[in-house]
Amino acid sequence: xxxxxxxxxxxxxxxxxxxxxxxxxxxxxxxxxxxxxxxxxxxxxxxxxxxxxxxxxxxxxxxxxxxxxxxxxxxxxxxxxxxxxxxxxxxxxxxxxxxxxxxxxxxxxxxxxxxxxxxxxxxxxxxxxxxxxxxxxxxxxxxxxxxxxxxxxxxxxxxxxxxxxxxxxxxxxxxxxxxxxxxxxxxxxxxxxxxxxxxxxxxxxxxxxxxxxxxxxxxxxxxxxxxxxxxxxxxxxxx
Amino acid sequence: xxxxxxxxxxxxxxxxxxxxxxxxxxxxxxxxxxxxxxxxxxxxxxxxxxxxxxxxxxxxxxxxxxxxxxxxxxxxxxxxxxxxxxxxxxxxxxxxxxxxxxxxxxxxxxxxxxxxxxxxxxxxxxxxxxxxxxxxxxxxxxxxxxxxxxxxxxxxxxxxxxxxxxxxxxxxxxxxxxxxxxxxxxxxxxxxxxxxxxxxx
Ligand SMILES: Cc1cc2nc3c(=O)[nH]c(=O)nc-3n(C[C@H](O)[C@H](O)[C@H](O)COP(=O)(O)OP(=O)(O)OC[C@H]3O[C@@H](n4cnc5c(N)ncnc54)[C@H](O)[C@@H]3O)c2cc1C
Numbered sequence: 001x002x003x004x005x006x007x008x009x010x011x012x013x014x015x016x017x018x019x020x021x022x023x024x025x026x027x028x029x030x031x032x033x034x035x036x037x038x039x040x041x042x043x044x045x046x047x048x049x050x051x052x053x054x055x056x057x058x059x060x061x062x063x064x065x066x067x068x069x070x071x072x073x074x075x076x077x078x079x080x081x082x083x084x085x086x087x088x089x090x091x092x093x094x095x096x097x098x099x100x101x102x103x104x105x106x107x108x109x110x111x112x113x114x115x116x117x118x119x120x121x122x123x124x125x126x127x128x129x130x131x132x133x134x135x136x137x138x139x140x141x142x143x144x145x146x147x148x149x150x151x152x153x154x155x156x157x158x159x160x161x162x163x164x165x166x167x168x169x170x171x172x173x174x175x176x177x178x179x180x181x182x183x184x185x186x187x188x189x190x191x192x193x194x195x196x197x198x199x200x201x202x203x204x205x206x207x208x209x210x211x212x213x214x215x216x217x218x219x220x221x222x223x224x225x226x227x228x229x230x231x232x233x234x235x236x237x238x239x
Numbered sequence: 240x241x242x243x244x245x246x247x248x249x250x251x252x253x254x255x256x257x258x259x260x261x262x263x264x265x266x267x268x269x270x271x272x273x274x275x276x277x278x279x280x281x282x283x284x285x286x287x288x289x290x291x292x293x294x295x296x297x298x299x300x301x302x303x304x305x306x307x308x309x310x311x312x313x314x315x316x317x318x319x320x321x322x323x324x325x326x327x328x329x330x331x332x333x334x335x336x337x338x339x340x341x342x343x344x345x346x347x348x349x350x351x352x353x354x355x356x357x358x359x360x361x362x363x364x365x366x367x368x369x370x371x372x373x374x375x376x377x378x379x380x381x382x383x384x385x386x387x388x389x390x391x392x393x394x395x396x397x398x399x400x401x402x403x404x405x406x407x408x409x410x411x412x413x414x415x416x417x418x419x420x421x422x423x424x425x426x427x428x429x430x431x432x433x434x435x436x437x438x439x440x
Binding site for chain 1: 241242243244245249260262269270272273274276277320356385419424425437439440
């Protein structure tokens with residue numbers, strides 16, 4: 001399956017300094033980190049970057065993070081990080097980082113999971129897997145796109161739902177542990193997909209699945225069972 | 240050096256086994272693939288060597304299993320940052336398949352492709368001389384579907400995206416032709432010791 005966009009090797013290969021400008025709490029475990037990156041070349045929703053932290057003794061930790069913000073020309077980007085237990089990099093962000101800190105990033109990387117906003121998009125995410133999908137939703141809104149876009153987002157509980165205040169009619173939340181009164185509790189099922197896949201848009205959906213490996217396996221199998229062609233399912237696994 | 244305020248990193252095991260920028264994943268074996276895990280049974284699996292060869296050859300499951308067994312015991316390295324030490328794969332050396340097909344002198348590269356459509360390019364020199372395998376066992380057990388079972392390519396001295404899961408064949412070429420991730424911005428060769436991650440490296 002081809003990537004959706006060309007990636008510029010020179011951009012992908014260059015480390016740039018990113019200055020933290022703002023930290024916003026999303027849920028008790030998740031925060032959004034906003035950075036000024038003056039030389040940022042711009043990105044396409046769905047892309048990620050590589051980030052590195054360097055210790056005094058020269059030790060370097062590198063991790064991949066999806067871009068949460070929609071592409072814009074503000075010279076800023078946003079990442080949304082889950083605080084992983086004992087996590088080396090997410091731990092630093094959640095316990096040490098403050099505005100003014102500088103880190104390094106390279107990217108944007110990979111054209112495979114990118115969504116330029118051209119094809120109908122069916123987005124399935126769980127936990128922090130919603131991050132690159134939110135970039136797509138924000139892009140859709142910011143540009144006033146009319147191409148169909150739907151988001152199914154799975155979270156343990158309403159309090160764990162990242163970007164909860166930002167969803168609109170395009171989004172169906174699925175809660176696996178506890179839910180508001182009247183909403184069922186449980187995993188994403190065929191019933192969530194049936195209405196979308198029994199009446200797909202004219203050219204069909206391009207499906208984007210993002211989350212842990214077990215969520216990616218589950219959600220992609222549901223899609224295939226509901227009739228979505230395998231070559232129109234793109235998967236990003238966070239591990 | 241651009242040090243990060245207040246960042247020390249966790250107590251770390253470095254050592255001659257760990258390529259730069261990698262960490263030891265311990266018992267974890269993360270799954271990273273961009274596609275749906277296929278329902279591919281051994282009965283449906285075939286492996287073909289074609290392109291610039293004396294005679295293109297195709298093996299089915301039983302035919303491949305009859306070839307002399309060969310194992311890899313050692314380390315693997317994923318471009319996303321984890322390395323896994325002391326893994327054991329069982330299968331057949333790729334040399335055995337290539338000898339039967341007979342690469343032509345003009346063959347310099349190969350594209351390894353999967354039953355799912357995924358592909359990766361490799362210089363032929365990285366696939367010969369006891370450095371690559373087609374494997375169906377991990378730790379003495381059948382290779383799990385999400386890790387590429389029933390059979391995958393293993394080229395342990397390169398980043399693991401080159402070790403094509405659900406491998407379906409090799410096409411031998413007289414030029415380098417980018418595969419799936421290489422078209423998506425990854426490095427053409429992917430040597431972990433030189434940190435050849437992305438195309439600019
Ligand atoms: C393409 C991509 C995009 C991603 N996007 C996002 C995103 O938008 N948001 C997000 O939150 N995450 C994202 N991730 C996951 C992210 O890259 C990190 O894996 C995550 O933040 C954890 O990193 P960490 O350094 O905090 O944890 P790590 O230190 O890597 O720890 C992770 C787990 O492994 C264990 N562990 C790892 N190394 C060691 C060690 N040496 N010793 C002991 N234990 C160890 C830890 O105990 C912990 O349980 C993405 C991943 C990929 C591949």
